[in-house]
Amino acid sequence: MFGKKVVVLLSFAVAVAVVAVVAVGCGGSEGSAPEALPSSSCTAIEYEGDGNPDYLVVSDLPLQGASRAQAVQIVDAIRYELKARDFKAGDYNIGFQSCDDSTAQAGKWDSGKCSQNANAYAANDKVIGIMGTFNSGCAAIEIPIVNEAPNGGIAMISAANTYVCLTQGGPGCETTEPDRYYPSGTRNYARVVANDAYQGGADAEFAQSIGLKNIYVINDKEAYGLGVATNFQKAAESLGIKIAGFEAYDPKASSYEALFKKVQASGADGVFVGGLICENGAQLIKDKVAVLGANDGAVKLITPDGFATQQTIDDAGSASAGMFMSVAGQPIDQFTGEAKEFADTFSKDYLKGEPIDPYAIYGAQGAQVLLDAIGASDGSRADVIAKMFEAKVDQGLLGSFEIGATGDPEGASGAVTAIVVYKATDKLETVKVISPSQATVDAALGK
Amino acid sequence: MLPRLRGARVTDLIGLTLLGLLLIWLAVNFVKGPAAFIDISLIGLTNGTIYGVVALGYTLVYGILQLINFAHGDVFALSGLVASTVIVSVLGLDEGSSALVIIGGLAVTLVVIMVGFSLFNASIERVAYRPLRNAPRLAPLITAVGMSFVVENISLALYGVNYRTVPNLISHSDVIHIGGITYSWSKASVLIIVIPLLVVLSWFVRSTKQGKAMRAVAQDTEASAMMGIDVDHTIAVTFLIAGALAGAAGIVYLMQFNMRFDTGFELGLIAFTAAVLGGIGNLSGAVLGALCIGFIQAFNEGLGWFAPGSDWTRSMVFGILILVLVFRPEGILGEQTPEGA
Numbered sequence: 001m002f003g004k005k006v007v008v009l010l011s012f013a014v015a016v017a018v019v020a021v022v023a024v025g026c027g028g029s030e031g032s033a034p035e036a037l038p039s040s041s042c043t044a045i046e047y048e049g050d051g052n053p054d055y056l057v058v059s060d061l062p063l064q065g066a067s068r069a070q071a072v073q074i075v076d077a078i079r080y081e082l083k084a085r086d087f088k089a090g091d092y093n094i095g096f097q098s099c100d101d102s103t104a105q106a107g108k109w110d111s112g113k114c115s116q117n118a119n120a121y122a123a124n125d126k127v128i129g130i131m132g133t134f135n136s137g138c139a140a141i142e143i144p145i146v147n148e149a150p151n152g153g154i155a156m157i158s159a160a161n162t163y164v165c166l167t168q169g170g171p172g173c174e175t176t177e178p179d180r181y182y183p184s185g186t187r188n189y190a191r192v193v194a195n196d197a198y199q200g201g202a203d204a205e206f207a208q209s210i211g212l213k214n215i216y217v218i219n220d221k222e223a224y225g226l227g228v229a230t231n232f233q234k235a236a237e238s239l240g241i242k243i244a245g246f247e248a249y250d251p252k253a254s255s256y257e258a259l260f261k262k263v264q265a266s267g268a269d270g271v272f273v274g275g276l277i278c279e280n281g282a283q284l285i286k287d288k289v290a291v292l293g294a295n296d297g298a299v300k301l302i303t304p305d306g307f308a309t310q311q312t313i314d315d316a317g318s319a320s321a322g323m324f325m326s327v328a329g330q331p332i333d334q335f336t337g338e339a340k341e342f343a344d345t346f347s348k349d350y351l352k353g354e355p356i357d358p359y360a361i362y363g364a365q366g367a368q369v370l371l372d373a374i375g376a377s378d379g380s381r382a383d384v385i386a387k388m389f390e391a392k393v394d395q396g397l398l399g400s401f402e403i404g405a406t407g408d409p410e411g412a413s414g415a416v417t418a419i420v421v422y423k424a425t426d427k428l429e430t431v432k433v434i435s436p437s438q439a440t441v442d443a444a445l446g447k
Numbered sequence: 448m449l450p451r452l453r454g455a456r457v458t459d460l461i462g463l464t465l466l467g468l469l470l471i472w473l474a475v476n477f478v479k480g481p482a483a484f485i486d487i488s489l490i491g492l493t494n495g496t497i498y499g500v501v502a503l504g505y506t507l508v509y510g511i512l513q514l515i516n517f518a519h520g521d522v523f524a525l526s527g528l529v530a531s532t533v534i535v536s537v538l539g540l541d542e543g544s545s546a547l548v549i550i551g552g553l554a555v556t557l558v559v560i561m562v563g564f565s566l567f568n569a570s571i572e573r574v575a576y577r578p579l580r581n582a583p584r585l586a587p588l589i590t591a592v593g594m595s596f597v598v599e600n601i602s603l604a605l606y607g608v609n610y611r612t613v614p615n616l617i618s619h620s621d622v623i624h625i626g627g628i629t630y631s632w633s634k635a636s637v638l639i640i641v642i643p644l645l646v647v648l649s650w651f652v653r654s655t656k657q658g659k660a661m662r663a664v665a666q667d668t669e670a671s672a673m674m675g676i677d678v679d680h681t682i683a684v685t686f687l688i689a690g691a692l693a694g695a696a697g698i699v700y701l702m703q704f705n706m707r708f709d710t711g712f713e714l715g716l717i718a719f720t721a722a723v724l725g726g727i728g729n730l731s732g733a734v735l736g737a738l739c740i741g742f743i744q745a746f747n748e749g750l751g752w753f754a755p756g757s758d759w760t761r762s763m764v765f766g767i768l769i770l771v772l773v774f775r776p777e778g779i780l781g782e783q784t785p786e787g788a
Contacts, residue, residue, distance in 0.1 A: 064608065065608050065609075104603060107608030107707075221758065247756050247757060247758065248757060248758035249757045250757050250758065250760055250761070252713045253744075253748075253757065254494065254497075254700070254703075254704045254713075254714065255490070255494055255703070256757070257490050258487050258490050258744065258745040258746075258747075258748035258749030259748045259749065259756075261483060261486055261487050261490070261749040262748065262749050262750070262751055262754075264483075265483050265751050266751075280705070282610055282612070282705055283610070290619060311609075315612070317614070318615075
């Protein structure tokens with residue numbers, strides 16, 4: 001009835017089907033390899049454990065431009081933690097992809113790239129945790145997207161976002177913040193770094209300690225820059241420091257000399273800049289010195305962590321001398337215990353003589369919290385988020401703290417609430433480590 | 448007829464009222480702090496002069512081809528970046544170099560960059576614009592946008608994303624210090640370099656045979672060709688001059704400010720606006736428009752009494768541009784044309 005060729009073809013088809021079923025079955029027992037995120041933004045899946053990874057953890061950081069050096073160290077710190085755990089979190093095998101939220105054209109994070117990345121994470125059901133972002137503006141774009149990702153949203157933890165309004169409302173925040181970042185109604189974002197209420201408070205206390213009485217505050221209009229400038233302003237006012245002016249600057253302008261003429265006319269004895277070095281910060285510093293004189297002269301210059309990098313000194317040259325820069329954390333040489341051990345091993349294995357950046361320790365701490373949450377979970381995205389909010393760190397890399405209901409570190413002692421103030425010479429020299437008083441932090445938050 | 452006259456009077460009245468308010472605002476600020484006002488004016492003068500050199504490149508090309516050469520700003524940025532390499536890496540100039548070495552080095556850089564980028568600009572015209580001479584006007588316009596991206600990406604590929612700068616080769620000590628008014632040698636160097644260039648350009652366009660040919664082609668291309676003027680050659684010369692001006696502007700800008708691959712976009716926008724404000728196609732108008740923008744920026748950012756501040760500079764510049772074009776569509780010094788009227 002059937003021809004010989006038909007019988008052969010049917011036999012072949014049955015054989016192929018059997019092989020396919022067996023292959024799927026085999027794959028199922030070992031766990032099929034997850035689909036990688038797009039290579040246009042992310043590295044290939046990194047995994048050195050047995051079998052295939054069950055889930056993916058991704059880092060989302062600016063790997064091009066002024067923040068590259070810090071971002072690369074955070075990525076390496078995550079790799080360090082994964083290797084130390086044999087790419088496992090509890091019973092789950094974890095693969096890692098490092099994704100870039102910057103573009104060469106922007107030289108920093110790019111809103112389009114942040115949105116594109118977040119949508120890719122949400123669409124890949126194997127992505128169970130995100131380490132990022134570095135910039136608060138990018139976080140403001142990504143959090144709501146991954147908050148509504150299928151199966152309960154994706155846990156996101158940052159080692160560097162300091163913009164207060166990502167987690168709490170208050171002065172300087174829009175009325176819809178922070179609720180608009182969590183459209184599902186459930187929080188999915190945490191951070192292991194003190195927010196800008198601490199940094200603004202610490203900078204205000206530092207300004208008071210060096211005798212400043214009348215400070216002009218300028219900002220770059222971005223979420224982070226405006227936020228930290230507002231926190232500083234509120235904290236400074238609570239300490240009796242007069243605010244001579246509060247104004248935005250245009251990062252695309254050629255010159256800021258006219259702006260500093262206005263500062264000069266105000267009689268300010270200090271300038272606080274809320275912004276980033278990549279937002280034309282070097283020109284701003286040069287023009288400050290050209291109009292108001294050297295930073296160790298009559299008018300001091302104080303900047304937050306957006307400027308606390310060697311690149312500020314390299315770009316602004318001699319004009320940077322004497323300016324103050326603050327950054328969350330403690331000086332590397334003051335770390336002890338587990339943090340010192342991490343710093344020593346990490347420097348030896350990854351940095352090849354380069355100085356360790358404080359953000360590396362924050363990256364490692366963030367990775368620990370996320371991997372512990374994954375390990376303690378039932379493997380669902382929703383449970384990872386729940387476990388992340390139950391995290392309690394005791395004598396960890398950044399001291400002791402727990403992730404509070406807002407996603408901020410709470411009940412903290414140790415480096416997590418400390419702010420170090422550097423002075424620029426030909427490098428960053430530690431001047432002071434400040435843990436701002438609760439009253440100043442509350443004032444910075446407008447309480 | 449009557450409604451038109453009445454309409455014109457109302458428009459004039461609004462324009463004069465706005466102008467009056469502007470003058471009152473400036474006068475009050477002057478009275479409140481004359482030294483600061485003059486200081487800020489000098490900043491506007493310096494920045495406006497730099498914008499003027501770039502604006503001249505736009506207006507020269509527009510005058511002769513009716514083409515907005517969007518690539519001009521990017522040629523300016525690339526010239527500044529290349530100049531930074533010449534100054535720092537090739538000549539090795541720094542703050543410790545003697546005055547003679549610095550002046551000689553900068554003069555050499557100026558000549559090398561002006562010559563190099565005049566040829567670069569002329570080759571852009573030869574490759575990208577000349578083949579489209581008889582194409583619909585949209586074609587060269589889109590090509591100009593494309594060339595802008597190409598040149599910008601060349602800068603990005605060669606110099607990366609970070610800002611470039613050069614050491615403070617020119618002293619920041621004061622050349623003028625009267626009361627609270629100060630003006631540094633560094634700022635004065637802009638005028639010292641740019642004013643002779645403008646004088647030479649003006650002489651070239653007004654008094655030389657080639658300059659007359661440029662003006663003739665700008666007025667009527669077909670009639671010029673019939674009179675024996677080599678139009679292609681004249682257009683190529685115009686691009687050579689525009690490229691040289693972009694090179695000079697690149698060096699002057701670099702001596703004052705940080706630069707990177709996309710600096711030309713922002714400055715190009717300002718310079719093009721200046722050319723339109725002054726009357727596109729009019730050389731004096733381009734410089735006047737650029738100075739106006741320099742002053743607007745400086746007053747807006749630096750004055751203390753009811754100045755909106757840095758955040759509003761672009762809105763102020765373009766708001767004033769819109770007002771000028773509403774009341775005088777041909778620009779401040781422009782002549783009425785079918786397009787401009």
